[in-house]
Amino acid sequence: MAKKLIETVFLGPGNAVCNAAGVGEENNRDLLRMLVNSLVWTAVGTIAVVILV
Numbered sequence: 001m002a003k004k005l006i007e008t009v010f011l012g013p014g015n016a017v018c019n020a021a022g023v024g025e026e027n028n029r030d031l032l033r034m035l036v037n038s039l040v041w042t043a044v045g046t047i048a049v050v051i052l053v
Contacts, residue, residue, distance in 0.1 A: 017036045
């Protein structure tokens with residue numbers, strides 16, 4: 001249960017973009033999901049560091 005929750009939270013932004021764009025598994029969904037998740041979580045981490053410092 002906890003594993004599924006963690007996967008949903010961390011992969012959620014990328015999955016949402018892939019679903020909205022209509023990208024399926026055969027169309028390099030993994031690549032787009034990785035790109036979006038990297039951008040989102042880098043931005044979240046940067047904002048968190050700026051707030052904490």
